[in-house]
């Protein structure tokens with residue numbers, strides 16, 4: 187008895203879904219490389235790497251074999267009081283590639299909890315040093331996740347109504363560009379002088395949920411420099427950008443200033459298992475190091491540093507370091523730039539941007555006139571055998587590093603077909 191669609195409806199409650207409007211969920215039964223497969227064997231190119239997780243392709247045998255090995259060795263243990271080789275190896279490999287100065291690794295389960303951990307770390311860092319700092323600075327249109335702390339610092343959550351009274355105290359500043367950087371800088375200066383600011387949190391260079399909005403590293407350097415001169419901690423949320431997507435290992439690698447804390451998840455485990463890391467400097471760690479119990483960081487999750495997830499992460503990092511993957515990242519980045527030049531002048535395109543394997547274009551049309559544009563585009567692409575999730579007026583691509591040149595061309599062709607379809611409206 188298959189009948190997945192009907193059985194799904196009986197008991198399952200899907201994330202980010204109004205079931206009254208979208209009752210149907212499409213069953214997918216397998217995935218391999220760049221492709222997702224449904225029950226009938228139809229294939230769909232995964233143009234967004236399943237929300238930026240499966241960057242080495244689905245069911246990559248290099249990764250699954252490492253996880254299978256680990257599965258017969260050590261499945262799960264308590265990470266308070268115990269440690270294990272995969273966690274240790276992961277920490278060593280990671281510290282080698284993290285921005286300099288970051289050398290302590292704290293585990294949690296997903297991007298949102300990595301942000302909550304970072305916020306709690308920042309608040310207690312100051313508390314332990316005898317300072318009460320109660321404000322966090324964050325960008326407008328930021329997205330940092332859906333748990334309470336992460337939701338508080340997110341500026342994008344339009345559906346926060348029921349929770350607003352319970353959120354943290356946030357000061358919001360505009361995302362800098364060449365025109366407003368002076369204003370943003372002086373606004374931040376005022377906030378830092380007038381408020382007790384514990385931390386500044388940001389998505390470095392690319393705001394994913396804000397339709398892949400991009401901003402220059404040099405402006406972020408100015409803000410980080412300012413923040414750090416006030417003893418405020420800089421938290422880089424690299425949950426989306428981490429592990430090669432921007433063309434370098436981390437978006438922070440484009441900066442002169444180093445963050446105090448970095449949040450990582452999504453492609454950390456190459457799409458195999460949920461896991462997240464909040465990584466910090468020795469200085470942050472030292473503020474918790476004491477003989478007094480209460481100065482410790484009393485935060486923990488049952489599955490912290492799950493050995494299977496750690497094995498997947500190690501395998502992912504090993505792949506990331508290979509010439510094959512680094513060459514692929516360069517190949518996809520270069521093709522994105524060519525495609526960008528090709529579509530920039532299309533009558534339906536307002537603007538384009540790309541960085542590393544991230545490409546986005548804004549459509550030149552009034553969304554209101556198109557009513558349910560998102561659903562229409564989504565369906566158009568699925569009918570073309572391509573899985574994309576357009577956001578508002580924006581179509582974006584974030585394919586696996588391992589996507590072949592032909593598959594990439596198929597993605598671009600679908601985007602061009604979509605532009606033609608809209609042009610013929």
Ligand SMILES: *Cc1c(COP(=O)(O)O)cnc(C)c1O
Pocket residue numbers: 296297298299301329330331332389394395423424425426427451452
């Ligand atoms: C996806 C995302 C999160 C939240 O991660 P989850 O694993 O979905 O909780 C946080 N920050 C950024 C930048 C993200 O892209």
